[in-house]
Amino acid sequence: MSYLATTFNVMIASPGDVASERAIARDVVYEWNAVNSSSRKIVLLPIGWETHSSPEMGLPAQAIINKQVLSKCDLLVGIFWTRIGTPTEDHLSGTVEEIEKHIGQGKPAMLYFSSQPVAMEMVDLDQIQRLKTFKESCRTQGIYEGYDSHSEFKDKFYRHLQLKVNEHPLFFSNVGDAQFEHELIESIVKIPRISTESRILLKEASQDASGIIIHAHYIGGAAIQTNGKNMIASNERREIAKWESALGEGRSEWECQKFCV
Structure with a gap:
C-alpha cells in the first residue's frame, strides 16, 4: 500500500579507509526505513559524493560536492579510522569541511572514530596526526562515539539513529507537511468530474x-x-x-x- 512520507537525506561523510563502515551505515538506514517508515511517514535516504555527485567544472572539487550533495543533507554521519583525507583550502580535509559547514548551519551531525587495530606499514603518520588534531577539537564541540569493530559500529549506529530520529526536532518539523499534502490531494481527488x-x-x-x-x-x-x-x-x-x-x-x-x- 502506498503512502506519503517526508524524505530526509542522510549524508555519509568519511575518508577512503572506511568503505566497510559506509556500506554498514547505508544498510542501517535501509533497515530503519523497513521497520519505521510506514508508521512514522518518514523516509531516510543515504547520500554521498560517490552516488549523488556528477561531473562539473569551474569550481574546486570540494566546492562542487558541497553544492551538489552537502547542501541537500539533513543529517550527517562522519566516520574516521586512520585517515582524515585530503586538505582543502580552508579545512583539514574535505570530510572535515563537510562536517563543519553542516554543523555551522545548525544541522545535526553524528561522528564516529574507529579504534580497530591496523598494520603500521599501512599508516600515514601525517594523516594520523591531523586526525588526532581534529578529534581533539571535537571534544569541545559535542559528543562523538568510538567503536572497536564493524559489528559494534553497526549496533551503536542503529541505536543512535533510532534516538536521533525519535528525539531531534528536525524529524518532526516538516513531517506535518506531508500529511497536509496528503489531505489536500485526497480532497482534490474527491472533486467529481462531470461531462x-x-x-x-x-x-x-x-x-x-x-x-x-x-x-x-x-x-x-x-x-x-x-x-x-x-x-x-x-x-x-x-x-x-x-x-x-x-x-x-x-x-x-x-x-x-x-x-x-
Whole structure:
C-alpha cells in the first residue's frame, strides 16, 4: 500500500579507509526505513559524493560536492579510522569541511572514530596526526562515539539513529507537511468530474425560474427540459443516452421532476 512520507537525506561523510563502515551505515538506514517508515511517514535516504555527485567544472572539487550533495543533507554521519583525507583550502580535509559547514548551519551531525587495530606499514603518520588534531577539537564541540569493530559500529549506529530520529526536532518539523499534502490531494481527488453536457445542463437549470429540470419519456423518444429549452436535440438513442447520463451525473445538484407519457 502506498503512502506519503517526508524524505530526509542522510549524508555519509568519511575518508577512503572506511568503505566497510559506509556500506554498514547505508544498510542501517535501509533497515530503519523497513521497520519505521510506514508508521512514522518518514523516509531516510543515504547520500554521498560517490552516488549523488556528477561531473562539473569551474569550481574546486570540494566546492562542487558541497553544492551538489552537502547542501541537500539533513543529517550527517562522519566516520574516521586512520585517515582524515585530503586538505582543502580552508579545512583539514574535505570530510572535515563537510562536517563543519553542516554543523555551522545548525544541522545535526553524528561522528564516529574507529579504534580497530591496523598494520603500521599501512599508516600515514601525517594523516594520523591531523586526525588526532581534529578529534581533539571535537571534544569541545559535542559528543562523538568510538567503536572497536564493524559489528559494534553497526549496533551503536542503529541505536543512535533510532534516538536521533525519535528525539531531534528536525524529524518532526516538516513531517506535518506531508500529511497536509496528503489531505489536500485526497480532497482534490474527491472533486467529481462531470461531462460538458452535465455542465451545460447545470448552467441552464441555474437560470430556470423555478430551478427545475423536467425529464419526460414518451412514445418514440424523451425530453429533458429546463429554462425553456429541450436539451435533447433528436430522438436518436445516442443523443438521448448522452443527456440522460448528464442528468444522472448532476442529479444531486438540482431538483428534477420526471414524467412518463
